[in-house]
Amino acid sequence: MIMKKKMDSSPEDHLSSGRGEVRRIYLDHASTTPVDPVVEEAMKPFLSKSFGNASSLHSFGREAKQVLEKSRENIARKLGAIPEEIIFTSGGTESNNLALKGIAFANREKGKHIIISRIEHSCILNSCRWLEKEGFEVEHLNVDREGFIDLKELENSIRKDTILVSIIHGNNEIGTIQNLDGIGKICSDRGVYFHTDACQSFTKVPLNVKKQNLDLVTINSHKIYGPKGVGALFIRKGTRIEPWQHGGGHEFNLRSGTENIPGIVGFAKASEITGEREIQQMMKLRNRLVDGILDEIPDSWLNGPRENRLCNNANISFNRIDGNSLLHELDRKGISVSTASACSSHSREPSHVLRAIGLTPEEANGSIRITVGKENTTDEIDFSIESIKELVEKLRNNREE
Ligand SMILES: Cc1ncc(COP(=O)(O)O)c(C=O)c1O
Structure with missing residues (x-):
């Protein structure tokens, strides 16, 4: 540009x-992208004219709720998910925090072992450092010269008390795209939750939560020509997860806080243009x-x-x-x-x-x-x-x- x-x-x-x-x-x-003009146009009506709170019962609120649910459907379709499995957040950092901490605390009766790779984004690494202080054990998988994890090493690392595997999809520094199909198969066979941070790969590499056995997927908007400050977490139906942000029970009780409607509309539009x-x-x-x-x-x-x-x-x-x-x-x-x-x-x-x-x-x-x-x-x-x-x-x- x-x-x-x-x-x-x-x-x-x-x-x-x-x-x-x-x-x-x-x-x-x-790092970030400009907002695409098509995205900007889609957002405009929801900044001032149609500005309702999606929880309000009057017509302004209903309008906001309608567009919120339409955006949820569009994002869900891109991932092969169903709308109730999409939770809107403030971005990739928040989604990753919710995925890791939410799974860790909801499943600590089963175990305290979490597996990640050495090349995760800082928000995964630092969430894990915090979880270690809370008594969880985090194992870091090595990568080869090109940044790929070894599936055999992953398989051998999974223990009885492993609750979560979280591996970045497209690496933000060196671009390596991990083999999600292979990782997902191993996690599913072993009954361990599988999360991927797909902030860099979303819309650039096909993702299908069913085929790839994904339980949680982090995505965000500002890497794909959408606005900053909005993202989502896919959470497979039936997943045991604790909310991390408490309040009025928005987003299926998993992420309280008034939804950022213009941002969400922009995010959904951005997901369609690449x-x-x-x-x-x-x-x-x-x-x-x-x-x-x-x-x-x-x-x-x-x-x-x-x-x-x-x-x-x-x-x-x-x-x-x-x-x-x-x-x-x-x-x-x-x-x-x-x-x-x-x-x-x-x-x-x-x-x-x-x-x-x-x-x-x-x-x-x-x-x-x-x-x-x-x-x-x-x-x-x-x-x-x-x-x-x-x-x-x-x-x-x-x-x-
Ligand atoms: C791989 C990855 N994960 C997470 C994030 C954080 O996303 P956000 O800026 O939306 O909080 C980024 C953005 O830098 C990223 O590249």
Whole structure:
């Protein structure tokens, strides 16, 4: 996406046009996406005109309730679920917290053992750290060089007292797409609840809760051209789960709080607008970017797999480079990328995901994540490749001086 901003960088910035504007290229879609105009239009009536509370009994309330249930149906259909199995939340973080803590506390009579992978999002890792303090035992599965868990290791880790397996679907840093069919089969055979964090994969990779034996699925809206602050948790009917947020009993008594109707409408609309065409488009741009960088820049490599990878994700390491310096240099040119995930971008620790796939701390710190969107152009990608090449050379030269 090219956006124009008022010049706040130096006048000699070669990107500035005569009108004092800088070209901006957004390549950080795993952090968040712009709201699609179609989504924005769908939301508008529910901000001011049709603003009712879905719990109210009058016509404003009934209108809100109707659109809430329609949105629930649409999201359920995308997952192969039934509407009563969809709980709206404030986003991925809340859904993951509800899944882990809700299952843990409802099933502690059965056991206290939970299995996750080493490459989960920080909201899973930190929820688990908290659960450990509450007396639960959390086991972290290793991943291979490309970020895949080993199904045999999973099978061997499940014990009599295991209550939950939670494995991220599409990894937010390196794009690895786990084999949900295989994991789901093992969990179902062993009678253990299976949760996946599908925030990065939702709409990009098909999900079917029945076929994949999923008991809980986390999804959110702002990664798919919907508004921020809204998400959902699929909870299979009959699952033993405790609510985490108490109040007026909204969302089938599982998540109290007045529903964010404009956000939910936007989320449901966003879930419909990414199809095969957009996926292919993103993949083409991503491949062009990866091939361009690896061809042009020596001592660089792709982290994560080539196959079974999110269509928009590239994560690249450069020897003798500090990823944060490269990020800031690119930002000065108007190109937005990230190092690790947005949630941990203020941490100076090397990415736990890159460390888990075997990178040294120095290699992990020499990496950037570039995530394309459906509105990026080949021109933007080519310009970004050129800019990265130029800046990597500059930073390496500075280092050697
Ligand atoms: C894999 C994954 N899980 C969870 C989250 C958190 O979602 P939210 O920002 O909606 O709380 C994110 C977003 O950064 C994510 O990428």
